[in-house]
Amino acid sequence: MNTEKQKLYIVAEKQYSNTTWYNQVIEGIYKEAARRPLQVVLCSEAELYGLFPGTILVLLGSSLPFITQYLNLCTELELRPIVAGFEIFQSSLQVSYITINRRQAMSEIVKTLLSCGAHNIALLGVNSSIQTDMLRFDGWAAVVKAYKAGDPNKDVFYSDSGLLACVENFWKHYRNYDAVACANDYYAAYLCSEAGKRGIRIPYDLMITGFGNTRISQYTCPSLTTVALNLSSVGSQVIQLYRSLSKNTDLLSCTATLKSEILLRGSTKEIKKPLPGKAIFQEEIASAFEPTFERDxxxxxxxxxxxxxxxxxxxxxxxxxxxxxxxxxxxxxxxxxxxxxxxxxxxxxxxxxxxxxxxxxxxxxxxxxxxxxxxxxxx
Known part of the structure; x- marks a missing residue:
């Protein structure tokens, strides 16, 4: 009986590998791989040149340059990539991927704020050069436009110049808002801390939501209402896609989009009433395979x-x-x-x-x- 383990090769973006999100994804991969005769192998770029054509390679990263570089390399070396946690918009690419619908997740948390009684909702902490942040922007913008709760041209506080400049700009205008949706838990935690110093009561004067369900979100004062992305499931689904691709050499690619969960905590008021239903994302089917931001x-x-x-x-x-x-x-x-x-x-x-x-x-x-x-x- 052949007991030799199959190998799952992974390349991770250096900057991304120091994040909580990476740790959750890789933990899910190792946990699922341990249940099978499968060895996880972390590779450098140089080591990829020794892999056989057709080998499945998992890409873990958050930046477009990293993903683009290694998709190019996979094409050159005839490797079969699985991209974990990153949206692929071009339907003609033969790329497998598993991701969280960040746009939908942000839209749901903004609708939650509306259900809690918010009328004017700002978006804080998105970086215009980061693809996943702009998906959050897209989700926020769709809801505030549909419910007339914000202006995508005026009510966004970008983080392109860093945390301090972003938050300082928000404080100049915060009286215009009764709620703010943050791009991640770290910005939300900092904003909660600064609000306390200014005598602003959370959630009574200002509701704040995070994004990511990091450990820190549980221990802020008050604790953060946030989005749980279930990145560990992204990791476990990597193994499922690997198995499908391994068994079916004619299968060019597989995709999976996982759901997220809203965690209600102390940084938002109690839900008053459900929102009336509205069509939020009104777009042609063809546009589903391309970014809905930066149309130019x-x-x-x-x-x-x-x-x-x-x-x-x-x-x-x-x-x-x-x-x-x-x-x-x-x-x-x-x-x-x-x-x-x-x-x-x-x-x-x-x-x-x-x-x-x-x-x-x-x-x-x-x-x-x-x-x-x-x-x-x-x-």
Whole structure:
């Protein structure tokens, strides 16, 4: 009987690996792996080059540059990635992922504040350069717009310049609000502490909610109403996806979105009455696969995802189009049948959101004029 353990390879973003969220995810992975003949192996980037094509690799990180870098590497090395805890918006990517619906979670906690009697709700602590923070913004904005409880253009206090500047800016305007939803528990804990120093009574003068259900959220004064993200379940679901992908080599990718839970504590008032139902997220199905923030960057997001997924033949097609080579000449040069060439061409149009050759070449010339088949792999 073969008792040798299978190996689950993991790469973690250095900065992320020092966080509470990472610890919860990795704890869930180890706990579930211990129930099976499965060995968890933490890898460096250099060690990935020794893995066989088709090996499943788990990516743990919170920043877009990290995820993009390693998805590129997985494509280069023909590895099968599972992204844990990070939303993937491009439906054409063959990437497995498990995540929490942060947008929905924030919308639920804002609706909870409304049910507790809030009328004007600020959002505090989101960083405009962090994808998961902007998902929280999206959830908050959808609810306050639907219930006329805030203005997404005026009632957001960003953390781009740091905690102190963010909170100090809020105190200049806090009398405009009876509630504030914080992007995470740490900002909420700091805000509670500073409110006490200013004689502001929580929750009577100002209700505060956190996000993340960290240990500290239980011991603030008062304790924080917050969102429990259940990141340990993200870890255990990584193992389930690993097993599905291992057993089914024809399975290109799997996805799972886990629910969160609102924990009511002392930083909010008692719920007065349920909210009347409203359609909060009114968007086309197609937009579900792209960020709902920074719409002006839509073409650049699409271009980046195209660069991640294209192979050598796609690069040669793009290079030929940029050199104004006719379709028939390109197809013959690349030894592609007419139908195979058109299939690849239409896939490139779809991935970039372009309507035809002119749009596609203009997109590349506008944003990445140095792109050619010869230098497209340069980092």
């Amino acid at each position: 960057l839509k073409s650049i997001y699409a271009l980046e995802n195209t660069l991640i997924t294209m192979d050598e033949t796609d690069r040669k097609i793009i290079d030929g189009l940029l050199q104004n080579e006719p379709y028939s000449f390109l197809a013959e040069k690349l030894y592609l049948s007419d139908s195979a060439f058109k299939y690849r061409l239409y896939k490139l149009f779809a991935a970039t959101g372009c309507s035809g050759r002119a749009d596609l070449t203009e997109l590349f010339r506008q944003y990445i004029p140095l792109f050619t088949d010869n230098n497209s792999s340069v980092t």
